[in-house]
C-alpha cells in the first residue's frame with residue numbers, strides 16, 4: 084500500500100515537472116535581456132533585468148502603429164474570452180431548452196443537424212464566415228470577433244443531455260406552481276445547470292482566449308489585437324539588424340497564461356462543489 | 364364548491380394506446396377518492412388529466428362546476444403531490460413552499476403566514492432553511508405535502524405519494540394524510556396500487572382495470588360485495604379464494620378436484636365462487652353443508668404472521684389453491700386434510716364467463 088503511494092507520487096511529480104518546466108523556463112528566460120537570449124538561447128538561471136520585461140510589455144506601446152500595449156491586448160483578450168464563453172453558454176442553453184422541452188416539428192432532426200456541425204470546425208467555414216462578417220461591416224469590431232463563433236454544437240449537446248436527465252415531474256410541479264416556460268428556465272433549469280455552466284465556461288473561455296486564426300482575419304486594426312497575437316507581433320520585427328525582444332515575448336506568454344489559469348482555478352472549486360452537491 | 368366531475372373521459376396516447384376508456388365519476392366537495400388498480404390500468408393518466416398535465420382525448424372534466432378541459436394546470440386551482448416528490452433541489456424548503464405563491468403574486472406577508480402555518484401542521488418548521496437533499500425521505504414527503512397545502516387549492520391530487528417510503532413510515536404518513544385531509548376538508552384524488560392504502564384512506568374507492576372502472580364504492584362496501592372477480596382478487600389481503608365450479612343435481616362441485624360441496628340456492632349453472640380467507644372455518648368432517656359451502660383442503664404451507672396465521676392449501680384431488688385464516692398459535696400438520704365450512708352469507712357467486720357478481 085505504502086509502496087504504491089510512493090509510486091503514485093513519482094508519477095504525479097513527473098507529470099507536474101513535465102507540465103510546469105516549460106513555463107518556469109519561459110519565466111526565467113524572461114528575466115534576461117533580448118541579446119543574451121538571442122545569443123545563448125533559453126536560460127536556466129535568473130538574469131539581471133528582473134521583471135522589467137513585464138513592465139515594458141504591459142505599458143509600452145508596440146506594433147506598427149504604436150497604439151497598442153499589453154494592457155489593451157489583455158482587455159481585448161478578456162473581452163473575447165468572456166464574450167465567447169458567455170455567448171456560447173447562452174446560445175447553447177437556449178437551443179437545448181428548445182430542443183428538449185418544446186415539441187416542435189422535427190426537433191430531433193434539428194438537434195442532429197446541429198450535432199453534425201461538430202464535424203465542421205471553424206477552419207472549414209472560415210471563408211464564407213469572413214465574407215458575411217465583412218459584408219455586415221463587422222470587421223474590426225468586437226461583435227465581429229465574437230458573434231460568428233458563439234454557436235456551439237458541443238455546448239448544445241451537453242446541455243441537451245443534462246436537460247433530458249432532469250425529471251419531468253420537476254417541470255410538471257413548476258407548471259402547477261404557475262411557472263411559465265421562461266420562469267421555469269430561469270428559476271429552475273439555470274440554477275440546476277450551475278455545474279454544467281461552470282464546466283462549459285472553463286472550456287469555452289480557454290478556447291476563446293486561445294483563438295488565433297479568426298482574430299487574425301477579422302481584426303486588422305491593432306487596437307483590437309489580443310495577447311496571443313501580441314506574442315506573434317513581438318517576434319515579427321525582423322527589419323534590418325533589429326532582433327526580436329525575446330524577453331518580452333516570454334513575458335507576454337507568461338502573462339497570457341495567467342487569466343485562463345485563474346479562471347480554471349476559480350471555476351474548478353465551484354465546479355467541484357456543484358458536483359458534490361448535485362442532486363436532481 | 365370544489366366538486367370534480369369526470370364525464371366519459373377518454374385518453375388515447377400516440378400509437379393508439381387507449382389508456383382510459385370512458386370514465387365517469389362524480390367526486391363530492393371534500394371527498395377523499397382513491398383510484399386503485401394494477402400497474403398500467405390508467406390511474407396516473409386519469410389523475411394527470413385532472414391536473415391538466417395530459418390532454419383529454421374526449422369527454423369532459425369539471426372542477427367546481429367549471430369545465431377545465433382547456434384550462435392550464437396553473438389555473439385549475441389544484442395541487443399535486445408526486446411519487447418522487449419533485450421538490451426543487453436548489454431551493455430551500457421555505458422557497459419550495461413559497462414558489463407557487465410567489466408566482467401568483469401573493470404579498471410577502473401572506474406567503475410567510477401560509478408557509479409558517481403549513482410548516483407547523485406538518486412539523487417541518489425546523490427544516491425551513493434546508494435544501495431538500497438534506498432531508499430524509501419522510502421529511503421530503505412532508506415538504507411535498509406542504510407545497511400542496513400552502514396553495515389552499517380546490518383539490519389535492521396524489522400520485523402514489525408514499526411508495527418511496529419504507530413500510531413503517533408509509534403507515535405513519537398514511538394516517539397523517541388521512542388526518543390532514545379530514546382537517547382541511549379539501550377534495551382529494553389519490554392514486555395507489557396498494558389495496559391496503561386504498562382501503563384505509565378512501566371515502567370511496569374507484570377500482571380501475573385496463574382503463575375501465577370495475578367498481579366505485581365505500582371501501583367496506585367494495586370489500587363486502589366485490590362487483591367482479593377482478594375486484595374480489597384485488598381488494599383484500601390475502602386475496603379472496605376464487606374457485607371455478609360446475610353444478611349438478613347435488614349442488615355445486617369444483618371444476619377441478621373433488622374437495623368442494625356447495626348448496627345451490629339460486630339454481631346457478633357453472634359459476635365462480637368466492638370466499639374470503641377469514642370466512643372459512645375448520646370443522647369436523649361430516650358437518651352438513653346446508654346452503655353454504657364445504658371444502659376439503661390439503662395443507663401445503665402454514666404461515667404465522669403474529670396476530671393470525673394463514674394456511675395455504677389446495678382443494679383435495681388436485682384443485683384450486685385456497686387460503687384460510689386461522690387464529691395465531693394454532694398449528695396443523697403439513698399434508699393434513701382439513702374440512703372447511705363457509706356460511707351461505709359469506710359465499711360470493713360470479714358469472715363463469717364475465718366474472719361479474721351474481722346477486723343471490
Ligand SMILES: Nc1ncnc2c1ncn2[C@@H]1O[C@H](COP(=O)(O)OP(=O)(O)OP(=O)(O)O)[C@@H](O)[C@H]1O
Pocket residue numbers: 376377380381382400401402403404405406407408409556
Ligand atoms: N406517454 C405515453 N405514451 C403512450 N402510452 C402511454 C404513455 N403514458 C402511459 N401510457 C400507457 O398508458 C397506460 C396507463 O398508464 P398509467 O401511467 O396511467 O398507468 P398506472 O395505472 O399509473 O400504472 P402504475 O401503477 O404502474 O403507475 C399504460 O399501458 C401505459 O403504457
Ligand SMILES: [Mg+2]
Pocket residue numbers: 406407408
Ligand atoms: Mg402511475
